[in-house]
Each structure stands twice: as structure tokens, then as C-alpha cells.
Amino acid sequence: MKAYVFPGQGAQFTGMGKDLYENNAEARDLFEKANDILGFRITDIMFNGSEDDLKKTSVTQPAVFLHSVLLAKALGSDFQPDMVAGHSLGEFSALVASGALGFEDGLRLVAARANAMQKACELKPSTMAAIIALPDEKVEEICEAVDGIVVCANYNCPGQLVISGEVDAIDAACAKATEAGAKRALKLKVGGAFHSPCMEPARAELAEAIENTEFHTPVCPVYQNVDALPHTDPAEIKTNLVAQLTAPVRWTQTVRNMVADGATEFIELGPGKVLQGLVAKIEKGMTVSGRQ
Numbered sequence: 001m002k003a004y005v006f007p008g009q010g011a012q013f014t015g016m017g018k019d020l021y022e023n024n025a026e027a028r029d030l031f032e033k034a035n036d037i038l039g040f041r042i043t044d045i046m047f048n049g050s051e052d053d054l055k056k057t058s059v060t061q062p063a064v065f066l067h068s069v070l071l072a073k074a075l076g077s078d079f080q081p082d083m084v085a086g087h088s089l090g091e092f093s094a095l096v097a098s099g100a101l102g103f104e105d106g107l108r109l110v111a112a113r114a115n116a117m118q119k120a121c122e123l124k125p126s127t128m129a130a131i132i133a134l135p136d137e138k139v140e141e142i143c144e145a146v147d148g149i150v151v152c153a154n155y156n157c158p159g160q161l162v163i164s165g166e167v168d169a170i171d172a173a174c175a176k177a178t179e180a181g182a183k184r185a186l187k188l189k190v191g192g193a194f195h196s197p198c199m200e201p202a203r204a205e206l207a208e209a210i211e212n213t214e215f216h217t218p219v220c221p222v223y224q225n226v227d228a229l230p231h232t233d234p235a236e237i238k239t240n241l242v243a244q245l246t247a248p249v250r251w252t253q254t255v256r257n258m259v260a261d262g263a264t265e266f267i268e269l270g271p272g273k274v275l276q277g278l279v280a281k282i283e284k285g286m287t288v289s290g291r292q
Contacts, residue, residue, distance in 0.1 A: 001082035003263040004097065005279070006068045006090035008249075009061060009194075011272035012054045016292070017067040018047045020074060027070040030103060034066055037107055042066070057121070057191050061089050061114035062107060068093035068270035069103065071291050083230065083258055085223040087275060088154070088195070088249050089113075091241065097269070098218035100237055105213050112209045116202035117245070121192030123201060128153060128164045128190050129174050133183035136161055136252075142176045153195035155252045157281040162188070164196035195248055203245040210238050221261075228253035230261065255282040267291070 020027040021043060035041045045053050046063050054060060068090065072079050079097070086094035089110065096106035126149075131139050136152070139161045143150045148169030154162035163173055170193075174185035192198060215238055221230030224240040228250040231237050255266075255278070268275045268290035276288040 001262040001264055002080070003258045003266050004072070004079075004081045004084045004094070005266055005268050005275045006084070006086035006093035006097070007064060007268065007270040007272055007275050008086065008088035008090045009057070009064060009190075011270060011274055012046075012060050012064055013271055014047075014049060014051065014054060016046050016063065016271045017043070017070065020067075020070050021047070024070075024074050027074055030070055030073070031066065033104070034062070034107055037104060038062060038111060055189075057118045058111070058114045061117075062110050064089060064271060065093050065096075065107065065110045067292070069096045069106065071269040072097040075291075081220045083221050083223060083261065083263060084218075085254050085258065086225075087251055088225065088244070090270065090275075091222075091225055091244065093270065094222055095215075095218065095237065095241075098220055098222055100215055100218035100222060100234065101213070109206075109209055109213060113202070113206050113245075116205040117194065117199060118191065119205075120199050120202040124198060125167045126165060126193035126196070126198045127167050127170050128162055128188045128193060129170050130184065130186045130188060131161050131163060131174075131177045131182050132186070133159050134161070134177055134180060135159075138180055139163065139177065142173050142180065146172045146176065148172075149193070149197055151196050152248050153193075154249045156249075157252055157278045160278075160281075164193040165198065166193070195244070195246065197246055199245045203242060206245060207242045210242055223254045223258055225249040225251070225254070228257050230257070251278060252282050255279050259283050259286065265289075 150165030153164035215234035
């Protein structure tokens, strides 16, 4: 069974999507439609922008979404997923690719999400950090022992967990993780504390946009970040999508559940190869590939 997976923020690179634009008429039309919807030429930034230009949340999220969704569309009748999942932002790509959400609605929600998250980031100093080579349980224990807001945000693969929260609390948790034997406790270059209570203002704002958007039954189960379980009911999908902003991304659990449910091949659609690497670490010997 084929499982298609879609990357999140951080996978972007200059030149992303340019081949699609130049060689696929449908993709080119949708890129131009996206430029109109967003009110700026995101294609210029994707194809020729600097690394710093691409890093802005208001650019990164729609750029990664567009690249992923248009890769799926370019596959045409060859895109026949048995199941899909996306990492954080990638969940929106998965929902559009599987037919749960229309292209224009998906892009508008992603833009709204990016703007809401940017505003939440500006309200208080916050950040994220990667903790390498500690058991998940130990990292959870460290987060609970630290004063202030710090939580486990991304369960990426065994031995790789991202924490998220207030700057001082992250610094304290990194120090404790190093003392506990972590190989690395590295602060990430991100605008704020994604997938933590610090995103509550963004969650409230996005909830209204999601509630006012029409969702459909997808062509296959969508494994969602919040609970790592398959969903096809539009109402459940909406609820989980809102909760995702302040809840952890359970990627390790998601991949394991997809394999338990019959996945034999994982195909990553979108920039970079991050998810291919994570899948290979979570389920050794699994067939993984990608298109970018």
C-alpha cells in the first residue's frame, strides 16, 4: 500500500517548484492563481528569493504547501494514495491532495495560519530546540520539571524530539537535557514556539477560518498529527486541524500506525528529503522515495 507524506516548514529551498512551473501547464496556472490569491508573487520568491526571504513564515508555509500540492497534481492518474499524512503544515497539503479540501480553500487557510502564527510569535519571546539521543520519556520528564512554558512539540523519530516554549524555559530544558546525556540540545532558527501553548492566540484565530471552510470526505484516510490516527470524517478532520497548532506532531506514532495498517511504500511529495530520512529511521527497511 502506498503512503504519501508531505513535508512542513523548514524544507524550503531557493528554486523550489521552478521545474513544475516551466514544464507543467496546469501547475503554472495554479501558481499564477496562488500569486493572485496571496496578493504577491510568491513564485518570484520561491524561484529566485534569498534564504532569508524564504524563511519568513508568511512565505515559507504557502511556498511549501504549493510545491507539495502541485507535485501531487502533476502526477495525474498516477497519484493513487492508499493513505496520506503531512508533518505540521504538511497536513494541509495532505488534505488538499486527498480531496478533503479544495486548492484555493487550502491555500487561503495556509496563508491565514501563517499570518496568525506570525502574530502569536510576536506576542512573547519563544523558540524551539532539537533534543538528540534521549528517550522521549526522559525529554517529557525534563519539560515537566522546568518552570515556564516548555513542551514536547515534534516526535520526529526515535532519539529526535523537538521541544517548544518560552525562551528561558527552553534554555533551562536544553541544559537539563545535556546533563542527562543528550548528544545535542540545539536551539532552532524559528520565529517562535510552534505546537505549544504559546500558539493559543493563533489557534483561536485559525479556528474561525477553518469553521467557515467547506471540507469533504477524502479519497483515502488522512493520518493526523494530533492523534496519529486515520480520519475520513470532515468534522473530525476540522477539529484535529484546529487542535494541531497547540498540540505536538506525533510523527513517529503516525508512521508506525501507517505501517501497522498496511503501508509498504512511503513517497514524499515536496521540497527536501526530511520525511524520507525520518521514515527510514522509524521503520528500518521500509521503501522510501520522493519527488521534488
